[in-house]
Amino acid sequence: xxxxxxxxxxxxxSRPDLCVIKEIHIDFRVDFDKHILLGKVILKIEKxxxxxxxxxxxxxxxxxxxxxxxxxxxxLTFTLHNPLLSFGSKLEINLGQSNETKMNVCVEYETSPGSxxxxxxxxxxxxGKQHPYLFSQCQAIHARSxxxxxxxxxxxxxxxxxxxVPSGLTALMSAVKTTSEPLPGxxxxxxHKFQQKVPVPSYLIAIVVGALESRKIGPxxxxxxxxxxxxxxxxxxxxxxxxxxxxEGLCGPYVWGIYDLLVLPPSFPYGGMExxxxxxxxxTLLAGDRSLAAVVAHEITHSWTGNLVTNKSPxxxxxxxxxTVFIERKIAGRMVNEQLRxxxxxxxxxxxxxxxxxxxxxxxxxxxxxNLTGVDPDDAFSIVPYEKGSSLLMYLxxxxxxxxxxxxxxxxxxxxFKYQSITTADWKEFLYMFFKxxxxxxxxxxxxxxxxxxxxxxxxxxFDMTLADxxxxxxxxxxxxxxxxxxxxxxxxLSKMSPFQVKEFLTQLLSQAPLPTKKIEKMQDxxxxxxxxxxxxxxxxxxxxxxxxxxxxxxxxxxxxxEQGRMKFVxxxxxxxxxxxxxxxxxxxxxxxxxASMHSLTASMVGKDLKLVDS
Numbered sequence: 001x002x003x004x005x006x007x008x009x010x011x012x013x014s015r016p017d018l019c020v021i022k023e024i025h026i027d028f029r030v031d032f033d034k035h036i037l038l039g040k041v042i043l044k045i046e047k048x049x050x051x052x053x054x055x056x057x058x059x060x061x062x063x064x065x066x067x068x069x070x071x072x073x074x075x076l077t078f079t080l081h082n083p084l085l086s087f088g089s090k091l092e093i094n095l096g097q098s099n100e101t102k103m104n105v106c107v108e109y110e111t112s113p114g115s116x117x118x119x120x121x122x123x124x125x126x127x128g129k130q131h132p133y134l135f136s137q138c139q140a141i142h143a144r145s146x147x148x149x150x151x152x153x154x155x156x157x158x159x160x161x162x163x164x165v166p167s168g169l170t171a172l173m174s175a176v177k178t179t180s181e182p183l184p185g186x187x188x189x190x191x192h193k194f195q196q197k198v199p200v201p202s203y204l205i206a207i208v209v210g211a212l213e214s215r216k217i218g219p220x221x222x223x224x225x226x227x228x229x230x231x232x233x234x235x236x237x238x239x240x241x242x243x244x245x246x247x248e249g250l251c252g253p254y255v256w257g258i259y260d261l262l263v264l265p266p267s268f269p270y271g272g273m274e275x276x277x278x279x280x281x282x283x284t285l286l287a288g289d290r291s292l293a294a295v296v297a298h299e300i301t302h303s304w305t306g307n308l309v310t311n312k313s314p315x316x317x318x319x320x321x322x323x324t325v326f327i328e329r330k331i332a333g334r335m336v337n338e339q340l341r342x343x344x345x346x347x348x349x350x351x352x353x354x355x356x357x358x359x360x361x362x363x364x365x366x367x368x369x370x371n372l373t374g375v376d377p378d379d380a381f382s383i384v385p386y387e388k389g390s391s392l393l394m395y396l397x398x399x400x401x402x403x404x405x406x407x408x409x410x411x412x413x414x415x416x417f418k419y420q421s422i423t424t425a426d427w428k429e430f431l432y433m434f435f436k437x438x439x440x441x442x443x444x445x446x447x448x449x450x451x452x453x454x455x456x457x458x459x460x461x462x463f464d465m466t467l468a469d470x471x472x473x474x475x476x477x478x479x480x481x482x483x484x485x486x487x488x489x490x491x492x493x494l495s496k497m498s499p500f501q502v503k504e505f506l507t508q509l510l511s512q513a514p515l516p517t518k519k520i521e522k523m524q525d526x527x528x529x530x531x532x533x534x535x536x537x538x539x540x541x542x543x544x545x546x547x548x549x550x551x552x553x554x555x556x557x558x559x560x561x562x563e564q565g566r567m568k569f570v571x572x573x574x575x576x577x578x579x580x581x582x583x584x585x586x587x588x589x590x591x592x593x594x595x596a597s598m599h600s601l602t603a604s605m606v607g608k609d610l611k612l613v614d615s
Contacts, residue, residue: 008154008312008313008423009152009153009154009312009313009314010313010314010315010372010373010374010375011087011140011141011151011152011313011314011372011375011376011377012058012087012141012150012151012152012154013056013057013058013081013082013087013088013090014056014057014058014149014150014151014152014155015056016048016150016152016154016155017048017049018047018048018049018052018056019045019046019047019048019049019052019054019055019056019095020045020046020048020150020155021043021044021045021149021150021155021157022044022045022046022102022157023043023044023157023158023159024041024042024043024044024149024157024158024159024160025041025042025159025160025161025162026039026040026041026147026159026160026161026162026205027039027040027041027161027162028161028162028163028164028207029163029164030134030163030164030165030166030171030209032120032132032134032166034113035113035118035120036110036111036112036113036115037110037111037115037118037146038110039107039108039109039110039111039146039147040106040107040108040109041106041107041109041147041148041149042070042104042105042106043055043104043105043106043107043148043149044102044104044157045102045103045104045105046101046102047100047101047102050101052095053094053095053096053097054092054093054094054095055092055093055095055105056090056091056092056093056150057090057091057093057107057144057148057149057150058087058088058090058091058141058143058144058148058149058150058151058152059080059088059089059090059091059144059145059148060087060088060089060115060116060142060144060145061088061111061112061114061115061145062089062091062109062110062111062112062144062145062147062148063109063110063111063112064078064080064091064107064108064109064148065108065109065110066107066108067093067105067106067107067108068105068106069095069096069098069103069104069105069106070103070104070105070106071103071104074096076093076094076095076096076105077093077094078091078092078093078094079091079092080092086376087141087376088141088144088145091148093105093107107148109147109148111145111146112145114600115142115145115146116142116145116600116601117136117137117138117142117143117144117145117146118134118135118136118145118146119134119135119136119137119267119599119600120132120133120134121133121134121135121265121267125265125267125597126210126211126226126265127226127228127229127265128211128226128227128228130211131168131169131210131211132210133208133209133210133211133265134207134208134209134210135206135207135208135209135210135264135265135268135280136205136206136207136208137206137268137269137270137273137280137599137601138202138203138204138205138206139203139204139273140203140314140377140378140381141203141314141376141377141378142203142601143202143203143205144202146205146207147202147205149202149205150202151202151203152201152202152312152313153201153203153310153311153312153313153314153421154201154310154312154313154421155201155202155421156199156200156201156310156419156420156421157199157200158195158196158197158198158199158200159175159195159196159200159205160175160193160194160195160196161173161175161193161194161195162191162192162193162194163191163192163193163194163207163209164183164189164190164191164192165189165190165192165209166188166189166190167182167188167189167190168211169190169209169210169211169212170192170209170210170211170212170224171190171192171207171208171209172192172207172208172209172212172224172260172262172278173192173194173196173205173206173207173208173277173278174196174200174204174205174206174207174275174276174277174278175194175195175196175276175277175278176194176195176196176197176257176258176277177192177193177194178193178194178195179191179192179193180192180193196276196277198255198256198276198307198308198419199419200276200307201310201421204274204275204276204307206273206275206278206280208224208262208264208278208280210226211226211227212224212225212226212262213225213226213227213230214230215230215231215233215234217234217237217238217240217241217261218240218241218244218259219241220241220244220254220257220258220259221237221240221241221244221258221259221260221261222258222260222261223237223260223261223262223263224260224261224262224263224278225262225263225264225283226265229263229283229286232286232288233261233263233286235290236285236286236287236288236290236292236293237261237293237296238290239290239293239335240259240261240296240300242335243296243297243300243331243335244259244300246331246334246335247297247300247301247303247304247327247331249334250327250330250331250334250407250410250411251301251303251304251305251327251410251411251414252304252411252414252415254303255303255308255418256276256277256303256307257277258277259277259279259300259303260277260278260279261278261279261281261296262278262279262280262281263281263282263283263285263286264280264281264282264283265283266282266283266284266563266564266565267564267565267597267598267599267602268280268281268282268283268565268566268599269565269566269567269599269601269602270282270566270567270568271284271285271295271298271566271568272285272295272296272298272299273299274299274302274303274306274307276303276307279296279299279300281295281296281299282564282566283564284535284564284566284569285535287499287533287534287535288533289499289534291498291499291500291534292499292534292535292536294328294332294344297328297331297332298324298325298328300328300331301323301324301327301328301331302320302324304327304414305319305320305323305324305327305414306320306321306323306324308414308418308419309413309414309417309418309420309422310420310421310422311421311422311423312421312422312423312426313372313423314372314377314380315369315370315371315372316369316422316423316424317377317385318368318369318385318386318388318389318392318424319389319422319424319427320385321385321386321389322368322385322386322387322388322389322390322392322393323389323390323393323410324386325348325386325387325389325390326389326390326393326394326410327410329341329344329345329390330403330407332344338464339464339466339467340467340500342463342464342465342466342467343464343466343467343468343500343501343504344500345390345391345394345461345463346463346465346467346468346504347500347503347504347507348383348386348387348390348391349387349391349460349461349463350504350507350508350511351383351387351507352383352384352387352388352391352456353456353511354510354511355382355383355384355387356384356455356456358575359382359384361454361455361456362454362455363454364454365380365382365384366384366388366454366455367384367451367452367453367454368384368385368388368389368392368450368451368452368453369424369451369452378601378604378605388457391457391460391461392450392457393406394461395457395459395461396431396445398461398462399441399444399445400435400438400441400442401438409431409434409435412434413427413430413431413434416430417430424451428447446458446459467498467500467501467504468504470497470501471497471501471504471505471508472508474493474505475505475508475509475512477489478509478515478519478523479509479512479515481519483516483518483519486518486519486522489522489523489526490526491526491527493526493527494527499534499536499537502534502537503534503536503537503540506537506540506541506544507540509544510540510543510544510547514547514548514549515544515547515548516548517548517549517550519548520544520545520548520550521550529541530556535564535566535569538560539560539568539569539572539573542556542557542560542573543572543573543576545557546573546576546577546580546583547576549580549582551582554577554582554583554586557573557576557577557583558577558586558587558590560573561573561574561590561594562590562594565598565599565602567601567602567605570602570606571602571605571606571609574587574591574606574609574610575609578609578610578611587610588610588612591606591607591610591612595607
């Protein structure tokens with residue numbers, strides 16, 4: 001079983017080992033004029049240790065108005081400590097001398113216009129240009145800037161919420177909506193009520209408010225977005241139910257009731273966010289041919305690995321992401337074929353090599369289980385826990401006897417730890433218990449190298465290279481061809497390749513020495529990459545052009561980073577432009593103009609990439 005609570009999360013002030021939140025009710029009133037949420041939360045708490053007389057919560061730039069014992073109405077005193085720390089402020093609430101082990105604490109407060117969890121968009125920043133828009137992004141430790149909480153993945157609780165918004169706008173949360181009704185009189189506002197019965201960590205509390213429309217895309221799924229994109233989104237994500245059913249076959253029953261999708265405005269900093277009942281996704285997935293919809297399989301998988309079984313602290317983030325990538329690719333294998341699963345894993349290995357190169361082979365953030373004491377989890381965020389974690393699971397599957405042996409472990413792991421938050425030690429203990437007849441094989445694993453070794457994993461899984469070899473052959477032809485002999489290439493080179501293979505072809509070229517600009521120009525003439533809508537292909541093509549020092553690519557690169565804010569794309573391109581003296585000042589000048597309209601997380605990280613903000 002998972003270990004008891006311990007004050008081991010280095011990113012949280014709270015002490016759930018002493019006093020833990022068991023349930024929470026949230027009351028939000030959305031103020032678009034001031035860019036704040038007027039909030040009231042009622043926290044159902046339980047003292048874990050006799051004699052505890054204080055509750056410690058995480059906050060960041062919250063203005064606390066009043067705190068009371070919600071059972072008695074008694075006003076409670078409180079202290080905000082360390083208001084200048086990057087992790088926010090420790091809110092210490094004096095609970096009095098009551099001997100009750102359970103009580104309800106009510107905190108009335110308001111958020112700051114600079115809340116790192118919330119992005120407020122003016123009407124002009126939306127597709128419809130008519131109404132403002134609000135969305136949250138609380139992972140990793142931003143929930144504390146939206147509500148006072150124990151902002152650690154080690155604390156999970158169900159929640160209910162009431163959200164009051166202007167009439168004409170729709171509110172959604174990472175929960176099931178129970179009612180929507182206007183307030184009495186001519187108030188001009190509507191109240192929406194929500195319930196999340198399954199315990200969730202604070203980072204999975206999410207809200208969106210905007211002029212949203214919806215389309216039903218399956219028996220338990222609806223897609224939401226602005227009306228300008230809703231039909232395109234419904235087409236793109238039409239296979240959602242098939243993905244859900246496939247995931248259930250691997251992981252067990254889906255416990256969350258509904259699985260809806262929200263396509264956000266372009267400034268959303270991630271590809272997707274697995275908010276339960278309402279996955280947030282980037283509009284960069286709308287390729288028009290469903291070629292990027294596989295991201296949804298990743299977020300669906302989080303319904304089990306991450307949301308149902310959760311890493312206990314940011315240091316164990318691989319438990320969420322490594323398992324999710326591993327299972328997501330199994331979904332692809334079952335829906336298409338095993339070659340595709342293997343091919344995606346090959347691409348992940350290449351991406352991991354690139355990430356290690358960017359960090360440096362001896363960087364502590366290349367460890368699978370890093371020490372994050374004093375480190376903002378956002379600074380450590382990378383694909384390392386995703387791909388290194390998935391590689392460990394592929395290696396174990398191969399070592400222990402293949403999918404028929406290993407897939408039952410995955411399902412048993414989820415069933416054993418569901419509704420809990422766990423550590424890597426808990427995971428390893430269960431692995432040994434499940435495979436008690438294969439202890440010698442497990443003892444042969446170099447666990448220290450896998451968990452704490454830096455750089456690439458100690459063992460590379462065995463991949464089926466069939467699809468990748470086609471990409472490698474074309475890449476080799478381009479690398480070895482003389483510039484005088486480029487007419488032998490034609491459109492048929494890519495005609496039988498999937499978008500995944502085109503992406504891999506470009507990824508492989510990026511790992512080579514820069515191509516001469518003449519080859520870049522010829523490649524554009526033949527393959528027309530500048531006109532491709534697929535964001536993954538476009539991103540790699542732009543990087544290839546910048547690496548080749550094609551000056552015409554700078555304007556296109558700036559256009560790309562300005563039209564969307566997905567950090568996976570924006571940060572590498574800004575870093576590429578910064579590394580080239582010809583484009584460095586253009587990148588800096590563009591960032592200074594755009595920073596105010598970027599998501600706060602994206603703006604902060606790009607500012608560090610451009611050496612404009614201290615790391």
